[in-house]
Amino acid sequence: MGIIIKSDREIAIMRQAGRIVATVLGALSEQVRPGMKTKELDVIAARELERLGAKPSFKGYRGFPANLCVSVNDEIVHGIPGERVLDEGDIVSLDLGAILKGLQGDAAVTVGVGEISSQAEQLMKTTEGALKASIAVAYPGARLGDISAAIQNYAESRGCSVVREYTGHGIGREMHEEPQIPNFGSLGVGPVLKKGMTLALEPMVNVGGWRTRLGNDHWVVFTADGSLSAHFEHTIAITNDEPEVLTIV
């Protein structure tokens, strides 16, 4: 198998899929408010994806029951939206994938519910900063390990830890393609980045330790120590020059 190189035509479709993901995540972020049930966000995600002509990537994936992952506070990823009511001060990670003409886009953001603590604010900034730092090194000729190291160094130098059991990934016709992209690693190791590679970079960053615990539903992943966690993700394309972020409006 190995890493699949996409044609310019495929990347053009992924750009459209990515724009849809970003549009829906933007709409969801504006809707988040105290007193809302997380399942309401899933309803909006389903409706907006349909309106924009895309299919949800996650629904039915290995049996996942929703269109959107909603992970609150110490939940890292893969939270199933449901009856939980959001409280003032919570932080909520929204992860969404869309399929358009057989190609995928995948992105995540973490947003605050009303007024949040400065610790939560810092965590979110650190996680988003780690994502930006990793995109900034994704040039042709760089190594995959440079991306991993950029995320780890950015987060750990700010006193946070990076989740190790869940990773970023190649993406294209499948949501999860090779390579796996750990959020920790060493400079100068791993595959060389080449034009036409499309990658989902997704730092998951914890205030406390990096260890995780799987929830009783066998989907949601918690921080083992109960500390806050944030998640930011973009799908990017490696070009001949600057990396292109596909999941933007």
Ligand code: MG
């Ligand atoms: Mg992903």
